[in-house]
Amino acid sequence: MNKAVLSIQNLNKRFGALHATKDVSINVMPREIHALIGPNGAGKSTLIAQIAGTLPPDSGTLWLDGQSLDALSVAERARQGLGRSFQVSSLAESLSVRRNVMMAVQALQGSSFRFWKPVNSDASLREPADAVLAQMDLGHRADTPVAELSHGERRQVEVACALALKPKVLLLDEPMAGLGPEGTAKLTTLLETLKHQVPILLIEHDMDAVFRLADRISVLVAGEVIAHGDSDTIRNDPNVREAYLGDDHAESA
CATH class of the missing domain: 3.40.50.300 (P-loop containing nucleotide triphosphate hydrolases)
Known part of the structure; x- marks a missing residue:
């Protein structure tokens, strides 16, 4: 069985009374695009900073291709193969x-x-x-x-x-931000071709792009992953629809 290229295990970060990330665990597997979605204020930026090495977690571990990232600086993580x-x-x-x-x-x-x-x-x-x-x-x-x-x-x-x-894994933080429909469509097509070369952790608000690109999706709400799954699973998860998607992206019966 394939091992995760990037393994994020039980990351926690508190800012006083605010629990910004709560036992967040996500695995990015070979040849996949794994999307991370969630509303503004969900903790995505805090999680990205912990992965990148600009913000140390209070607890939890990070592994890239079987090597621990926990003690490495931003530059050292890049040299190990964390691309952003x-x-x-x-x-x-x-x-x-x-x-x-x-x-x-x-x-x-x-x-x-x-x-x-x-x-x-x-x-x-x-x-x-x-x-x-x-x-x-x-x-x-x-x-x-x-x-x-x-x-x-x-x-x-x-x-x-x-x-x-x-890189061994590519972390893309809202690459569609500010793009019009034509630019989004072009970049989406290009990203589809990349996952066979390098797995991608995609943080994105454009849900049409997410549902087209992602092999798996994790949903972060209030610092906690409330759902993992493929596009159909996430589209029809009632908790996800209530917390983030609404009914616009639900599968029609």
Whole structure:
């Protein structure tokens, strides 16, 4: 049986009387998109911070590919293979799309400088960057400065930079935020193709995208996971419908 790539076990975090995460357990399996959904204030941001390493849990454990993350810093977690779209969201706007992704490749290789040749002509950086850009349908924008991109294209570049780091799991925090219908549809299609390369923990409010993409869904309400399951299970769970979905996303009889 496949083991979880990312295993989140019994995470707890309190802020005074507020129990922001209550024994949260989620497993992200190989070749799946696992969506985390819930209303504003449910504790998603607190949970993301604990996974990323910016906020230590009061108790609980995190495992990535069988290795404990508990004592690791943000940078060390990234080196272990925890990829995040917002980790590289501060794109260098004056540089080209290709150069931004090349910087991620450079970081993966562990070298910040290329004194012996111009960076842009370094095939060891350029070729893997171009491969990722092609995968993200950005090859035609490779030489375009990031400042000239649409919001949706910037989202694609952020994911491309994360992929260039060759993560073992990808944490995407509301990648559809601010996208129109066309941008959402395009990014959804691209994400569908990625799960066979890298499993994804997807935090998202766009429920149409969630129900299309997710193999499994966990629902977080008031810091506690109230349901796990596939799209049909979550759509028709009365507790989930009452707490978050309402009746709009229920399966018709």
